[in-house]
Amino acid sequence: MARKNRKQLFEKVEIIDAGARGKSVAKAPDGRVIFVDNAVPGDVVDIQTFKKRKAYFEGTAVRFHELSDKRTTPVCEHFGTCGGCKWQHMTYKHQLAFKQQEVTNNLVRLGRIALPEAEPILGSKKQFFYRNKMEFSFSDSRWLTKEEINSDQELSDRNALGFHIPGMWDKILDIKKCHLQADPSNAIRLAVKEFAAQNELEFFNTRNQTGFLRTLMIRTSSIGEIMVLIQFFKEDIEKREALLDHLKKTFPQVTSLQYVINNKGNDTIYDQEVICYAGRDHIFEEMEGLQFKINAKSFYQTNSDQAYVLYKTTRDFAGLNGEELVFDLYTGTGTIAQFIAKKAKKVVGVEAVPDAITAAKENAKHNGIKNVDFYVGDMKKVFNDEFINTHGQPDVIITDPPRDGMHKDVVQQIINIAPKKIVYVSCNSATQARDLAILNNLYKVTRTQAVDMFPQTHHIENVVLLEKR
Template sequence: MSKRTKKQAFTNVEVLDAGAKGKTIAKAPDGKVIFLSNTVPGDVVDVQTFKARKAYYEAKATVFHKLSDKRTTPACEHFGVCGGCKWQDMGYEHQLFYKQKEVTNNLTRIGHIELPEITPILGAASPYFYRNKMEFSFSDSRWLTQEEVQSDADLGDRNALGFHIPGMWDKILDIKKCHLQADPSNTIRNAVKQFALDNGFEFFNTRNQTGLLRTMMIRTSSTGDVMVVIQFFKEDKAKRISLLDFLAETFPQISSLQYIINEKANDTIYDQEVICYKGEDHIFEQMEGLKFKINAKSFYQTNSDQAFELYKITREFAGLTGNELVYDLYTGTGTIAQFVAKKAKKVIGVEAVPDAITAAKENAQLNSINNVEFFVGDMKHVFNDEFITAHGHPDIIITDPPRDGMHRDVVQQILNIAPKKVVYVSCNSATQARDLELMDAMYKVTKTQAVDMFPQTFHVENVVLLEKR
């Protein structure tokens, strides 16, 4: 029989700091660290532990004796239940402080890197309504609040269109207004839900695999384009057409209206046919004169304004003169490669996802960029000596890997090639720090710049310039 964790209560605990993954940090009387998820540094609280480990507890605040002066009133009525904006109760200037602190701590403590003078984190001009893509789920059994569960009142309509409750694959929180994507997103979502209710559409039941409406994606762009993609569980032609016609007539600003019939168990769309109902099968994003064609399955940075700032920093760190051969590793759809191309002699992009490379080539052609080439394959296999021999020895490498960072073989190959500079863009400064430590004997970090791509959350991007010692 497994040993049950003994819950403990601690009183008048001061929350001291914010840590990884949005957790806040306090100290228990026995010296152990307490990780909390519903407090702000500066709060004084009573806590109840729900998990105990050798060096730490995980706990929840149960009583608040003092509220931190770092607190602010959350803008969203769904805060605390919806898991999308865990830091919305913390003032934005304090969010930036703790994001910068996390990056610095990771680079020095994990990577043991000697850092140059730290440039302050680049905050977002718009800390709300900054996302260009949102995905909402339909459910016939919406999440009930604790008050609703304990109430004897008639719960009425149980249909929902919103977000998954964190950690629960089958429970959806009905969203009235989301502060992450600007209108017409909220207006479209609420109109679709009301139309579906008025016309007897069945919302999806994940457990039973029943219903008609599964998900809705809304993409917007700086050009004013709007894409809406409705995912149906089965074909019901009459209802499908009535909903899509309603959207087209009510929201003429929708430039790309598409749908999917997905009868499989999960709602991922990457193996599904996306059918264009009205308008184009894509929208365009624009950045410094470059146009990027985005379809329903395309990856594009979800904060367009901050992506522009991130790419400018990357290009500035590279210090291009027009004579360099640049390798862009983990190039994705080639946005960074194309953004730096006009300052470089040539750019070679490498990416593991075939569809992303197809999009990269298409966008390069769209932008009449002739000094970029894109190649597809697993980085640790493609990025080898034969590849370098075939395409040239890079003067500069730009790398923007996924959250897991670079494979050790890729790091070693960079060291073997030994370019003059490496610009490392990362969405996870912990794995970035791990990789930098492997490169520390050959390269010195000469610049670092954190960029806040996701206000109201704990996520942060970081750009580092490495130059040969």
């Protein structure tokens, strides 16, 4: 028996909303949701589905009958193929409106939280060239366009230095110009590729695990410092030094030039030795006179300007007067802890990653901050009664967990401690809503503020202030 074709065509359907993962939302005639990957709310389109589930479809707009007034022309030639900047075809004011809507919907519908009047979302002054960290991958079998595939001409250049195609781990889109990181990022990437091509340096092949050049990372800071790190799959001293010397000569403004030799199955560098070839092994970021040392493995918010906005919002919500003991959970490299320290009596930061805590201590010492202490360990194990007895009863808890939110044991411990205030910073308002629902009997949400760290994407940070009922 022939397999039933699950693909369907829905004609002249209006896109009614923006949903999760950057997709837009429509409704099928039977009421089921359709998630559409290339349309904007307000478009009227024909949708070809490619996936069918019990409660929803996924599809692509194949014909546009009416274009939304929320549309704008994407500035990037790679839009639609590259996996980033999925909302670049939507005006920024409407991006902000849908982000605000997402946060409100999650807190109200998922968390069943009674919200105060929402404070206007804090948008980014820079809608492009706002990222301070970019990572690019080398490939000897780049992603081909339909025109190239159908062409009779033989392709002489299959090398790429760019981004993974969404859902295709072994396909790399060669990037001509990226609008996410300011110059000299594009110039550095293009210079690396040109030198590699001219000198016949092998680009990596992910499937076969062969080649020489693996990844390129570029970090920049708000005070003009630049870090470049090249990851090689194998050592070849002559070729490696030739490329690094070329970069050193061509871009003398680079503060930190580093490399890694990594021949393992994946390209993560966190378990690898990072070697400094020229300059320092770190760069500095600065905020209100504080300096934060960033090495190749450090976590730092990727939008420096909006990180400052986020941290100011957190400090404002905490409402410190200089007498409080503050616990900063999931402190990372201690940036929030140090940023608020001058307003608190003492800040205690806790984080699971040892390297992050080492960096936090070094930065605090560099900044001359003496009223912060940092401790490393699994949050649900470290943050126990003994920890409270040792360090004291906090007046305020600041928590900035990963996307999965807080472990239920951590939430319960916060309830047991019952501080006067909790400031909850989140990059995922859905898991934030889940945690707020557990806290809801003891705490009331008195302020909520969305902060846009990632223009042209659906991602949004949200800060909530909870006060005891």
